[in-house]
Amino acid sequence: MSTNKIMPDELRRHPLFGGxxxxxxxxxxxxxxxxxxxxxxxxxxxxxxxxQFFMVRxxxxxxxxxxxxxxxxxIHLIAAGETFAEAITFMEGQIYPVNASALDACExxxxxxxxxxxxxxxxxxxxxxxxxxxxxxLKRQITDIDALTLQNATLRFTNYLLHQVPAGTxxxxxxxxxxxxxxxxSRLSIQPESFSxxxxxxxxxxxxxxxxxxxxxxxxxxxxx
Amino acid sequence: MSTNKIMPDELRRHPLFGGxxxxxxxxxxxxxxxxxxxxxxxxxxxxxxxxQFFMVRxxxxxxxxxxxxxxxxxIHLIAAGETFAEAITFMEGQIYPVNASALDACExxxxxxxxxxxxxxxxxxxxxxxxxxxxxxLKRQITDIDALTLQNATLRFTNYLLHQVPAGTxxxxxxxxxxxxxxxxSRLSIQPESFSxxxxxxxxxxxxxxxxxxxxxxxxxxxxx
DNA sequence: CACTCACATTGACCTGTGTTAAACAGTATT
DNA sequence: AATACTGTTTAACACAGGTCAATGTGAGTG
Numbered sequence: 001m002s003t004n005k006i007m008p009d010e011l012r013r014h015p016l017f018g019g020x021x022x023x024x025x026x027x028x029x030x031x032x033x034x035x036x037x038x039x040x041x042x043x044x045x046x047x048x049x050x051x052q053f054f055m056v057r058x059x060x061x062x063x064x065x066x067x068x069x070x071x072x073x074x075i076h077l078i079a080a081g082e083t084f085a086e087a088i089t090f091m092e093g094q095i096y097p098v099n100a101s102a103l104d105a106c107e108x109x110x111x112x113x114x115x116x117x118x119x120x121x122x123x124x125x126x127x128x129x130x131x132x133x134x135x136x137x138l139k140r141q142i143t144d145i146d147a148l149t150l151q152n153a154t155l156r157f158t159n160y161l162l163h164q165v166p167a168g169t170x171x172x173x174x175x176x177x178x179x180x181x182x183x184x185x186s187r188l189s190i191q192p193e194s195f196s197x198x199x200x201x202x203x204x205x206x207x208x209x210x211x212x213x214x215x216x217x218x219x220x221x222x223x224x225x
Numbered sequence: 226m227s228t229n230k231i232m233p234d235e236l237r238r239h240p241l242f243g244g245x246x247x248x249x250x251x252x253x254x255x256x257x258x259x260x261x262x263x264x265x266x267x268x269x270x271x272x273x274x275x276x277q278f279f280m281v282r283x284x285x286x287x288x289x290x291x292x293x294x295x296x297x298x299x300i301h302l303i304a305a306g307e308t309f310a311e312a313i314t315f316m317e318g319q320i321y322p323v324n325a326s327a328l329d330a331c332e333x334x335x336x337x338x339x340x341x342x343x344x345x346x347x348x349x350x351x352x353x354x355x356x357x358x359x360x361x362x363l364k365r366q367i368t369d370i371d372a373l374t375l376q377n378a379t380l381r382f383t384n385y386l387l388h389q390v391p392a393g394t395x396x397x398x399x400x401x402x403x404x405x406x407x408x409x410x411s412r413l414s415i416q417p418e419s420f421s422x423x424x425x426x427x428x429x430x431x432x433x434x435x436x437x438x439x440x441x442x443x444x445x446x447x448x449x450x
Numbered sequence: 451c452a453c454t455c456a457c458a459t460t461g462a463c464c465t466g467t468g469t470t471a472a473a474c475a476g477t478a479t480t
Numbered sequence: 481a482a483t484a485c486t487g488t489t490t491a492a493c494a495c496a497g498g499t500c501a502a503t504g505t506g507a508g509t510g
Contacts, residue, residue, distance in 0.1 A: 065367075067375040075370060090353070090360035097367045120349065127345070127352035128315070134359045135315035141366040142290075142322045145300060148373045149414045150292040153497070182457065189374045194497055196459050212506095378467070405487065419467055421489050 004034045006109060014055065016083055016133055019125040028119060031112035037102035046099045050088040052110045056080050059106030060179060063098045064186070074186040075144070077103065077179055087134045089113040103179055153190045154198050158224045160188055161208075165220055173220060177213040229259045231334060239280065241308055241358055244350040253344060256337035262327035271324045275313040277335045281305050284331030285404060288323045289411070299411040300369070302328065302404055312359045314338040328404055373414060379423050381413045383449045386433075390445055398445060402438040 006029050011017040017025065034057070037043060043054070043061065054061070061078040075098060078084045088096055094113075102108075120127050147156045164175045177184055185195035199215075202208045207223055209216040217223055231254050236242040242250065259282070262268060268279070268286065279286070286303040300323060303309045313321060319338075327333075345352050372381045389400045402409055410420035424440075427433045432448055434441040442448055 065371050065375060071375055073371070073374045075367070087356075087360045087363055090356045091364055092361070097364055120352070122349075124346055124349055124352060127349060127356070131312075131315045131352070131356060131359065134356065134363065135312045136317070137363055138312055138359065138366070139316055139322055141363070141370065142300070145366065145369060145373070146290045146298070148370070149298045150290060150296055180457070191498055192458070193460085193499080197497090200459085407487065416468060417488070418469080418490085422467090425489085 006032055006034065010057075011055075011109075014081065014083060015129050016086060016126070019123065019129055020119065024119050024123070024126075028111060028115050031115040033110050035108045035110055037106040037108060039102055039104050041102045041106075043100040043102065043108065044085075044096050046096055048096050050085060050091075050094045050096045051113055053083060053086040053088065053113060053116070054100075054111070055083045055109040057107040057109055059108075060103040061100055061106060061108065062103045062179075062183065063100050065098055072186065073189060074183055076140075077183070077187060079178065083133070086116075086130065087137060089117060103183065148189060153188070153194055154202070155224065156188045156190070157195070157198055158202070158207075160184070161215060161217065162220060162224060165217070169220055171219045171221065173217050175215045175217065177215065181213070231257055231259065235282075236280075236334075239306065239308060240354050241311060241351070244348065244354055245344065249344050249348065249351075253336060253340050256340040258335050260333045260335055262331040262333060264327055264329050266327050268325040268327065268333065269310075269321050271321055273321050275310060275316075275319045275321045276338055278308060278311040278313065278338060278341070279325075279336070280308045280334040282332040282334055284333075285328040286325055286331060286333065287328045287404075287408065288325050290323055297411065298414060299408055301365075302408070302412060304403065308358070311341075311355065312362060314342060328408065378413070378415045378419055379427070380449065381415070382420070382423055383427070383432075385409075385413055386440060386442065387445060387449060390442070394445055396444045396446065398442050400440045400442065402440065406438070 008022075008025050008029070011025060011029070012020070017028070020028070035043070035054075037059070044050075046065070056078050058080050060080075061084065062074055063076040063078065063084065064072050064074045066072045076084070084100070085096060088094060091097070120130065147159065151159065161175055165173050179187075181195060181199075182192040185192045188195070190198070199208075199210050203210055207218055209218070233247075233250050233254070236250065236254070237245070242253070245253070260268070260279075262284070269275070271291070281303050283305050285305075286309065287299055288301040288303065288309065289297050289299045291297045301309070309325070310321065313319060316322070345355065372384065376384065386400055390398050404412075406420060406424075407417040410417050413420070415423070424433075424435050428435055432443055434443070
């Protein structure tokens with residue numbers, strides 16, 4: 001499963017590369033490399049020069065901001081199959097605006113921004129794919145700002161949960177948290193202690209049952225009030 | 226100054242249109258129209274189908290989110306010369322993710338998304354311009370999330386102030402708020418009452434002087450601690 | 451099988467900001 | 481000039497959620 005060789009089909013599955021012809025793909029793969037990360041290992045730091053963007057092959061990448069006092073805030077968790085930092089080439093200064101580290105052991109593919117830009121220059125289709133991708137990030141962040149400013153901690157969590165529910169679910173469903181609770185808490189801008197209390201309250205109100213990192217939702221239609 | 230005729234140069238000044246040739250520009254202007262908005266008038270609503278994007282010719286546009294309980298949160302204030310909603314065409318569903326209304330009497334240019342997309346199809350240069358633009362929005366929103374989660378209300382305000390300071394300023398400077406205080410407060414996710422207290426505190430600590438909507442900063446180097 | 455270590459939970463307490471209510475100021479309206 | 485309105489300020493109070501401290505718990509290690 002885990003290899004240093006990158007397979008064309010592995011990339012083609014992702015929208016950003018779905019429109020590439022064989023030549024373009026070969027061109028991109030030439031500059032790409034596989035990076036193995038241990039749990040906790042840093043991939044890049046905020047303010048660092050951005051020459052590459054990434055795709056997670058396995059494991060989970062944690063994108064986070066840090067404050068001068070050492071506080072950290074997880075802004076996104078990137079799962080296997082997803083890309084990240086693909087928009088940074090177009091930012092002024094081409095500097096990563098966040099930190100990235102491995103939540104667990106990860107295998108990550110790194111692509112040269114320059115190589116991808118060359119492809120973009122010759123393929124409006126790929127431009128459109130990247131723009132669709134960027135707009136998805138924009139939308140997600142608007143959703144986050146909405147949550148942070150117009151919702152309380154409990155609502156942020158229930159919305160987060162409901163977001164994980166597979167389409168077609170009628171009433172009850174089990175959701176496995178994809179990261180330790182303190183990481184989910186940070187993702188939702190909640191302290192671990194408060195997160196624990198929210199879990200307890202929702203449980204005592206009969207909305208959910210918690211078993212380790214598995215949350216059983218009693219009824220998705222009544223969870224968010 | 227204010228006319229229903231759109232001048233080519235007026236558009237060319239903006240990065241999104243800076244690379245267009247005469248034909249492309251003519252093509253776009255054909256589908257464009259001038260919209261006059263009274264103070265407070267709504268331009269579009271969240272969830273509404275997005276067929277157009279906009280450029281502010283005069284006045285200020287307020288982009289905001291609203292909660293079911295009626296609460297509102299200003300996420301951006303768009304000044305004359307700036308465009309907005311240009312990224313929505315690429316979003317799933319092509320739905321505005323926020324509300325837009327006129328903060329004061331506004332003149333706004335509306336462009337057809339379809340027409341602009343046609344241009345994008347034939348111009349990678351313009352694609353690159355739009356991607357640069359979108360990455361700017363992404364960066365701004367990361368900055369906002371950072372502020373909301375890792376900074377307190379006072380720090381959010383002082384950073385906001387310092388952001389308005391023209392480059393090259395040494396120590397003191399006067400900043401005129403571009404909107405009523407309660408709007409600035411909402412932009413910073415602060416209640417008007419809290420905003421007022423913050424102003425009073427910074428004043429009593431000798432950092433600023435407030436005169437209506439003008440803030441005199443004593444020393445930009447010591448304002449944010 | 452102790453021992454550790456990282457994470458989770460609980461309880462007691464604290465505080466930044468929200469909330470409520472009222473007074474105030476400036477501007478527009480009659 | 482009186483009135484109404486809209487935005488701002490002040491003060492008293494309330495509370496969501498942060499902080500601190502202690503205990504619990506399970507997985508990993510020698």
